[in-house]
Amino acid sequence: MDTKPLLHADKIDKSFGPTHAVKEVSLDFYPGEIHALIGENGSGKSTFTNMLTGIIPIGSGTFTLEGEQVAPRNQVDANHHGIAIVVQETGTLSGLTVAENMFLGDEDQFMHHGVKDTAAMNRRAQELLDSYGLGSIKATTVIDHYGFEERKLVEIVRSTYFDPKVLVVDETTTALSQSGRDKLFEVMRHVRELGHCVIFISHDMSEVLDMSDRISILRDGDYITTVEKKDVDEEQLKTLMVGRKMDDHYYRTDYPDYQSLPEGEVAIKAEHLKVPGQLDDVSICVHKGEIVGIGGLSECGMHEVGKALFGASYDREGTVTLSDGTEVNDINTAINHSIAYTSKDRDNESLLINDTIEDNITLPSMRDMGRFLSDKRLHAFAEKFAEAMSVKMVGVDQYVSALSGGNKQKVVLARWLGKGSEILILDSPTRGIDIKVKASIYSLLEKMRSEGKAVLIISEEIMELIGMCDRIYVMKDGKVNGELTRRPDLTEQDLIAKMV
Missing domain, CATH: 3.40.50.300 (P-loop containing nucleotide triphosphate hydrolases)
Known part of the structure; x- marks a missing residue:
């Protein structure tokens, strides 16, 4: 110039x-x-x-x-x-x-x-x-x-x-x-x-x-x-x-053999969810061994669904039920029954931003580790799952506030990986994350699916929903406006037609 x-x-x-x-x-x-x-x-x-x-x-x-x-x-x-x-x-x-x-x-x-x-x-x-x-x-x-x-x-x-x-x-x-x-x-x-x-x-x-x-x-x-x-x-x-050529094919390439609903056991089911001004009679379910997506335009209500399923929506009507009949009405019940939740607002709702990586990863798992917890054991636990998620860090005693956005998200996922959660509710799981980290998260979600875990992805990225989900609920004005199953010819326009 x-x-x-x-x-x-x-x-x-x-x-x-x-x-x-x-x-x-x-x-x-x-x-x-x-x-x-x-x-x-x-x-x-x-x-x-x-x-x-x-x-x-x-x-x-x-x-x-x-x-x-x-x-x-x-x-x-x-x-x-x-x-x-x-x-x-x-x-x-x-x-x-x-x-x-x-x-x-x-x-x-x-x-x-x-x-x-x-x-x-x-x-x-x-x-x-x-x-x-x-x-x-x-x-x-x-x-x-x-x-x-x-x-x-x-x-x-x-x-x-x-x-x-x-x-x-x-x-x-x-x-x-x-x-x-x-x-x-x-x-x-x-x-x-x-x-x-x-x-x-x-x-x-x-x-x-x-x-x-x-x-x-x-x-x-x-x-x-x-x-x-x-x-x-x-x-x-x-x-x-x-620094090298990237393989852009990081989405799933398999296509399940069902045309409507899968045959596996329902892991979590929501019926007639209502939240004033946000949700209006929403019913959805996620089976074990399935990745389900929720998509829609801004303010369609999809983010509130995630909070409602996790028991974090306090003016909610309707029921959220697990496979054993347990009703989820609060966050403690959700965590105690192996439900994980990551919020779109990562810094304020998913992380203790001014605490260490170790504190963030170990927090929900402390009760599972027994009464006699040593600093050495907590440190080893945090290191194991931080390394499993390839968190780029000086050490687990580093403060989360010093991490990049993608590494913060890895800490969130490491926390729930350590907890061994069976049901994962992930709101905008790859927001602000680079290509390589996104690919590793998708690989992790596929692994969880193959292990029989139930995964719900709430996302504004249409290709993420098409590329990763077995079924997709499309929301509009607080209601489910359509349900689409995974197939090779599913297009962005198919989803957009249900969103607007």
């Missing part, structure tokens, strides 16, 4: 103990471009951008924005320098209103003689929400009232309303429905049109090629190369990411 870089990164380096997360990476980002940053989980992408945006301190090296060196102390300081980020996990604070979250750390603009003008802040927040086409989100409402997607949309408004020169989008699309993604892509294109820069992190290669102008690849903390999107395809990008 002939123009001068908008942002220059010079020998950016960061270590966490013995883990060298980013190794003297130098990169240029130009005005008026969407610049994708890709790599496997643990490649250093988020560490690099977290230093840029003040989430973590810079180890060594410098960032220069429009000729001025910047080293943000925190995200608010980064915003004042014209740098913003929309993070992968939840970035809003519970207990605060939408408006308070939007202007957190920047309330001074509404202060008059030492008193905050809350009414003015609420008006400004609502004006911004309306201008983004998000008028259904109310500035005065406590953020907890809204679901994961709406909270991400609030973060997008918060991160872009002040017209940042550099916007980092870190795996945000995995948390959004198609309509939410379209809204985010519209914002990204607008930032580019203003002559600013978007740094776009995504594991979806088709999305990367569709949205970006240039693509930089990191691998194990090292900078590999930067390519123009017109010069590469998906297979070439995957090869650059992992």
Whole structure:
């Protein structure tokens, strides 16, 4: 490019103990471009951008924005320098209103003689929400009232309303429905049109090629190369990411011999589930030795089904029954009867984010280990299942908060693998996970199926449902709108026809 870089990164380096997360990476980002940053989980992408945006301190090296060196102390300081980020996990604070979250750390603009003008802040927040086409989100409402997607949309408004020169989008699309993604892509294109820069992190290669102008690849903390999107395809990008050619055929290739329901024993059955405003008379079942999927558009109710089956939906009506007749009405009953659950909101609902890998893996299994537990035994247990899931870590005493998104998900699965769960309810199990890890998770699910375990996948990825499931329930407006069985000619359009 002939123009001068908008942002220059010079020998950016960061270590966490013995883990060298980013190794003297130098990169240029130009005005008026969407610049994708890709790599496997643990490649250093988020560490690099977290230093840029003040989430973590810079180890060594410098960032220069429009000729001025910047080293943000925190995200608010980064915003004042014209740098913003929309993070992968939840970035809003519970207990605060939408408006308070939007202007957190920047309330001074509404202060008059030492008193905050809350009414003015609420008006400004609502004006911004309306201008983004998000008028259904109310500035005065406590953020907890809204679901994961709406909270991400609030973060997008918060991160872009002040017209940042550099916007980092870190795996945000995995948390959004198609309509939410379209809204985010519209914002990204607008930032580019203003002559600013978007740094776009995504594991979806088709999305990367569709949205970006240039693509930089990191691998194990090292900078590999930067390519123009017109010069590469998906297979070439995957090869650059992992250092070898990837086999893209990681879905199942078998097709069961049944045309309607399987003949195996029902492991878990839900009948007439109702949750006000979310589920309306939903009945489903999962057999032993079967992978069942639930799909649909955002807010169709599918995520609530997972919580209801796990006993985590407290205003639920209807029944959830196991093969031995046990009714599941609370989380303790679910865990005690070998049910595992992973939430879409990984950091807040599936992990103890500020505890160690060991604590997270051993927690549900402690009661099974007997009365006399030693630190040595717990440590060995955690190591066994962390290694079984190939968690990339310094050791099991490392804090989960320091892991990449994919490695966090591996810890979640290691926990339930260690527990020996017979029924697995997996909500968005491969969200924000790279190709190689996704393939290993699919292989694990096939193994569990062959062992007679019952697996339920709740997913917004249609190809994941088609590729991995024996049966698929398609939901619409809180109801089951169709049930499809596995077959070679099942297409995305077959599912979409039931979703809309």
